[in-house]
Amino acid sequence: MTKFLSSDQNYFSLLEISCDFEVDLETARETFLSLQRKFHPDQFSGCDESEQLAALHSSSLLNDAYETISSPLKRAAYLLGLSGIDVEQTSQKDLGMELLMEQMELREVLGSLPDGEQGLEELETLQDAVSEKVASCQLEFGKALAKNDLLGSKRLYHKLQFLIKLTIEITEDEDRRLGLG
Template identity: 25%
Template structure:
């Protein structure tokens, strides 16, 4: 359980440097942010005894609602509260739950569930895309809005939201780049937009040469070697990122994902160029 002292540590520069390791997701960050704001209020009103006592009491009441579970790499914030079925009021035990086991009525999306939980995948970089696709097809057959056209308006609305969420989860986890970026996001880590100022100059030169070769290509035979080289680099990066993720070396994984972003862009340009030349 988060204590007042721990929250003060998070507010310090030392705490900020390690906040990515302490906070798993945006939900945790939002809760801690509210605590930090409250703690600042307590400090500013330290000379006002009544307000301070009220604020401390409120803080302790909120702390009772949240717990942290330590994993091998990070702290998870468990803010999930057991829900009851909106139709029959029976408890919903599964997370995420798509249907009530008692009345078989469709439930609203579980906002606390990760894409890995929705797609029933282990939270690892190397996942089975075959299993992912099977799960996707199964969920879409069950949740598609066409299946609920004769159901209650509430179920129709939930089916649209659930189906859209499954689509987003599937697209995100399907490709290595978007999957890796999502895993970083779960750790409150993000890649900067644009060119990385710390990128290897040799890498940037290689990318520039590949872009120039694509622009000058006049036939599919000119493009294929670039496409093959790009695929090989992406395969190497995928293996390196997987190894880094398994070891918990998130900063290394972030740097490798930055490189993967460049080569994924080249891969898209190769496809566009081949389409133009066909």
């Protein structure tokens, strides 16, 4: 009888990487793939229902773990969660005025671009600027968390969340301009 994975296990230890914001994605992926080879429901297609169900749970857990670890935003939220901070419980005043102002400014830039393909070049400039901000925000988050500055890292998490949301909106905007719907 196969010993299946327990959902209590920390995603970092499950994927055999150290519990930091800076992660070795290569190792995480190797572990993920080798565990999936072991637990994927396809490996149990001839087995009884309880084993198939257990495989489904283990495989879902692995997918969730790998997705969480490989996405910087999800990884950050997960790490904060391990320190007892729920990122869903946030009020406007936790965010700080500075962050709110920056959000509004960037959003205004996106909203004021010329329509259609004309705005494409400026859109790309904005995209590059946001990408840089994402990278530096991630760096700061890692540092704050390492210093156990939980409030600071929570604020940086929300900054990152906003920047990544903006990145998606920029991409969607670009899709529309290119007629990709």
